[in-house]
Amino acid sequence: MPLNTKHCWNATNIPTVIGESNSFGDWLQLVFSQINLKSIQMSNMVCWMLWKNRNDLVWNLTFLVVSEVLNTTLSVLNQWRFVKDKTFDHTLGLLNLEDGRTKWQAPSMNRVKVNTDAVLFDNPSRYCHAQVVRDHNGKLVEAMSHCYLGSVSPELAEVIGIREALSWVKNASRNDVVVETDCLTLIRWIRSSYITMSYLGRVMEDRRRLLVGLQEQNVMLRFVKRSANSVVHYLARYNFSIADCTWILENAYSEFDYTVCIDSKQ
Known part of the structure; x- marks a missing residue:
């Protein structure tokens, strides 16, 4: 009606x-x-x-x-x-009490948390995104990084990262998952009902539908500050020259493994 x-x-x-x-x-x-x-x-x-x-x-x-x-x-x-007004609190609107954490926090028992982030590079133009999955003990479950040639907007790069995170949840048939990103614009756009006919708007709408389709698996999307998303940011930046790579606890390189351990114990 x-x-x-x-x-x-x-x-x-x-x-x-x-x-x-x-x-x-x-x-x-x-x-x-x-x-x-x-x-x-x-x-x-x-x-x-x-x-x-x-x-x-x-x-x-x-x-x-x-x-x-x-x-x-x-x-x-x-x-x-x-x-x-630069004094206006930009965390208002479509955010909840679980948003805005400044430190990474382990999910509750039997849950996993997927952090996602994207980084843009020049000379040559390329963008990379990564996802880091950890369990309720803070231990690494899986990590993925992807790098592509070309120039895109920061928002589009972040959206692609969210797609990969949600696709991992769907393909792994995981329930009780928290997905975190430090892109506030992305969170607001996905949570709102606003629709634009731009290419970015259509991609956003696709991600929104994917998230709705995962509701039965109890998948939650949250906004965190960059400081709570530092491990996945490090991974996206560190592996800018690698096309696609996946790590699990047993084969993660020592520097990344150390970074995860330090971040999980904060």
């Missing part, structure tokens, strides 16, 4: 029934005269999302429900505020 605009405005708690007006512009000015700056920003973003949702319905026969419109509105608004 297409979105009910009135229900969407009611959910924002912004007063919209104010006096009489002959046009949308007049109505909007009346609303602005009765609310504060943050509510004005929210009103502008809601108008934009409703307009976009209407166009998606007309041209693509797709639409968002009220909760999806509001979640996407808040996410985009938070990102805009962060760009405009």
Whole structure:
């Protein structure tokens, strides 16, 4: 059922029934005269999302429900505020209490944790991503690195890394898995319902569907700070000249094994 605009405005708690007006512009000015700056920003973003949702319905026969419109509105608004105000807390919006860890933490009993990261290089242009899987004792289960020639955006490189991490979970038929990345933009995009027709947007949507398909395996995606993702960052950077490589505990080279042990004991 297409979105009910009135229900969407009611959910924002912004007063919209104010006096009489002959046009949308007049109505909007009346609303602005009765609310504060943050509510004005929210009103502008809601108008934009409703307009976009209407166009998606007309041209693509797709639409968002009220909760999806509001979640996407808040996410985009938070990102805009962060760009405009460097004192704004960019960890707000679509994040939860489990996000933002500054140190690597072992998963709970019988779970595994997959950390993923990507690194870009110049001369020649190439990008590498890696995944490190550890168990509840912090011991290495498996690690993978992949390196490709070519130039891509940092976001696309991170998305490819997430795909590899989720593919590993699916192919290994693992349950109870935590996947961690230090790419905040990626986390917000996957968790939101925002869809863009760009190439990156289509790739993101594919990853979102893959994650949804793994819900029965209890797979969780989390954001961590770079300091909690240092081992996989090291692996992606160290192996920039290797096309594809996989390690397990028994054949991991000594320097990497030492790095994992130190990080797991912090």
